[in-house]
Amino acid sequence: MVIQLDEVSKRYGEKVVISDVSLQINQGECLVLMGDNGSGKTTLLRLLAGLIYPTEGKVLRKITGGTKKTLIRRTGYAIDRLPVTNFTAEDYLLAMGLMQGLSKKETLYQTGVWFELFGLMEDKNELIASYSKGMRQKVNIMQSLLGDPELLLLDEPLSGLDRNSQKNLIQLLSEYKKTKMTLVCASHEQLIVSELADRVVEMHRGKLIRLLQPEEIVTVDTTLVRVTNLSEADAKILSTAEGIIELSTQSKKEAEPEITIIMHSSHSDILLAQILAKGGSIQSVTREEK
Numbered sequence: 001m002v003i004q005l006d007e008v009s010k011r012y013g014e015k016v017v018i019s020d021v022s023l024q025i026n027q028g029e030c031l032v033l034m035g036d037n038g039s040g041k042t043t044l045l046r047l048l049a050g051l052i053y054p055t056e057g058k059v060l061r062k063i064t065g066g067t068k069k070t071l072i073r074r075t076g077y078a079i080d081r082l083p084v085t086n087f088t089a090e091d092y093l094l095a096m097g098l099m100q101g102l103s104k105k106e107t108l109y110q111t112g113v114w115f116e117l118f119g120l121m122e123d124k125n126e127l128i129a130s131y132s133k134g135m136r137q138k139v140n141i142m143q144s145l146l147g148d149p150e151l152l153l154l155d156e157p158l159s160g161l162d163r164n165s166q167k168n169l170i171q172l173l174s175e176y177k178k179t180k181m182t183l184v185c186a187s188h189e190q191l192i193v194s195e196l197a198d199r200v201v202e203m204h205r206g207k208l209i210r211l212l213q214p215e216e217i218v219t220v221d222t223t224l225v226r227v228t229n230l231s232e233a234d235a236k237i238l239s240t241a242e243g244i245i246e247l248s249t250q251s252k253k254e255a256e257p258e259i260t261i262i263m264h265s266s267h268s269d270i271l272l273a274q275i276l277a278k279g280g281s282i283q284s285v286t287r288e289e290k
């Protein structure tokens with residue numbers, strides 16, 4: 001399935017949630033959506049699923065053959081949290097399979113393979129309401145895969161899964177990708193980016209701000225340092241030093257301007273020594289490990 005978004009915006013009342021997004025997602029591609037909380041990833045997935053409509057612009061989903069009805073059947077969507085239902089996992093998935101037009105036999109066969117893969121075989125007849133967060137997430141993903149969709153939309157699919165299940169899911173999705181399934185996934189997980197992504201889109205306040213190749217997503221350990229007493233000239237020199245990622249000055253009323261520096265942790269000892277040598281006072285040092 002190929003998806004084309006043309007100047008898509010979505011508003012709720014006055015609030016602009018998606019703003020002028022144009023993008024083509026190709027058949028067999030895996031596109032990963034990244035961005036801060038509230039940046040619009042889930043809303044974009046819902047637009048792609050056809051669950052909501054744009055306020056402006058168009059979302060075109062192109063399939064070869066088939067009707068609007070088959071378009072819905074050919075789309076799988078795992079929302080960010082499976083609602084707690086009063087069904088057992090097997091009954092729930094059976095109902096979802098039948099609703100999609102699968103036979104009982106087909107559904108039980110497909111789900112049986114996944115119950116085994118995700119280690120849920122012994123719990124399949126327990127109520128979903130009694131499941132842990134991770135177990136519920138596995139059922140959520142299984143329902144999205146029913147009927148082998150051509151377009152699969154996943155919202156934070158690795159969330160709540162143990163390491164082993166994460167790897168099994170990645171392996172399963174890699175197999176689906178070989179069948180030309182189009183995959184759009186909201187995730188910050190390095191495992192998804194490195195193992196599945198063909199392109200990564202970064203969102204900020206409803207806009208696409210960057211389109212990246214997976215190899216451009218380099219996660220490094222960074223250190224954030226807050227400094228005062230550093231002259232403007234020294235700050236300028238420091239901003240070009242090796243290991244500096246970002247340097248910004250915040251002027252506060254009736255107080256020393258404070259400089260915030262984000263640096264590669266591998267260079268932090270040398271850079272902190274340079275700041276002190278220039279007469280800077282270090283207010284705080286925070287290490288952010290990725």
Ligand SMILES: Nc1ncnc2c1ncn2[C@@H]1O[C@H](COP(=O)(O)OP(=O)(O)OP(=O)(O)O)[C@@H](O)[C@H]1O
Nearest residue numbers: 012015017035036037038039040041042043044080
């Ligand atoms: N039905 C709605 N009515 C009003 N505002 C909404 C609605 N749905 C989403 N929003 C707003 O749209 C913005 C984007 O929300 P969205 O859930 O798409 O973000 P997100 O990037 O998926 O966030 P997160 O990483 O926290 O899941 C938020 O400010 C949210 O409050």
